[in-house]
Amino acid sequence: MALASRAAGPLAAHLGPWVRSLIDKQYVAAVVYVKSRHAAAFDRWLAALRTDLEDLSEVHLAQYQDRRRRLRRPVCVATRQQERRELVHLLRDLRELGVCSTARVATTPSDDLAADFGHHLQHQQGLASSSIERYRKVAEQFLVERFGRGAVDLSTVGAADVVGFVQRQSKRLTPPAMKCVVNGLRSFLRYAQYCGNVAPELVAAVPAVASWACTPAVPKAISAEHAQRAIDGCDATTATGLRDRAVLLLLARLGLRAREVIALRLEDCDWDRGQLLVRGKGRRECILPMPVDVGEAIASYLERGRPACRDRHLFLRSMAPVCGFLQGADGIGSIVRYALRRAEVDAPHSGSHQFRHALAVRMLQGGASLPEIGEVLRHRSPQSTSIYARVDIEALRTLAVAWPGAAQ
Known part of the structure; x- marks a missing residue:
């Protein structure tokens, strides 16, 4: 805050709120200091050029980084790259606050x-x-x-x-x-x-792509034993461990997709009724029962692990900026990979979808019908669920025709 308070250039009125926003996002003090130092130096350079803040753009960042080359001052590559990252972060945040105009992109x-x-x-x-x-x-x-x-x-x-x-x-x-x-x-x-x-x-006139619906890939499901080992391997004494355990239980018990876990919000948990509101594909919403172990894991994370944050997403990043996971990012996949690595599990693959496949396989082996499995997994088409018929080997044996000439 001291560096921001001493700023006297065009960024002076905005550096203080910006630093406070970094603190709210739970950046550590050393990182906040480095970002503030780069921002203060950039502010002094803008003041010398008498640059209007509304016209600030990537062009000014390039000119600022080029200043040392013109003065023949040596600078290492790592320092230059870090300076670039910090200034890009500053410019992005200033644009989000409406201080600077958005990037002008020529379109066709x-x-x-x-x-x-x-x-x-x-x-x-x-x-x-x-x-x-x-x-x-x-x-x-x-x-x-x-x-x-x-x-x-x-x-x-x-x-x-x-x-x-x-x-x-x-x-x-x-x-x-x-x-x-x-x-x-x-x-x-x-x-x-x-x-x-x-x-x-x-x-x-759009051609169709040739495909053979009768030969879909066999789902790669993690075994129940390995899934439990991954869940038990989460350290319940740490905030990250509490979060990871709750996420893995949602994947294993309810078969949620990664994007559905990311989209969960605090208000989606109905604790009185023991229900969970899930936003699926196509913005469809459905209410699922919340198993006891899932509810206990989420409650433990909220009580002892979830950081204090204005973000209403149920699960937050463990590193700054502390906020919800971004859709399209591999945050849930990373949680699964680290959990499998900790438990020393050799799973079919490292993605989160294997837990969803495992739930369907367990239901099928327990006597559930394909329509029932499709309802739990929230499939739109029965064809999406039909792939699990190839997993039940024992049921398929009864359909196999005896080899000609084989012993009766």
């Missing part, structure tokens, strides 16, 4: 139309952010290949353009990735049809 008509398509998917279709980004990128790539940086006229797009784009993509992508491309392109053309820019026949 293709970029603008792809962005409009993304807004449509978000506000009208309700797709997940990851699906929106994948579909938007496919639409942008198709438009750039067809129109370049010039004006976009979808009325000139023909079936040959659509088929040619898919064929070019198929030369470098695997069939699963091609399915995403085809789905994204078909979704974009439907949006264009909705806007009145293309005919329905163009949507039908």
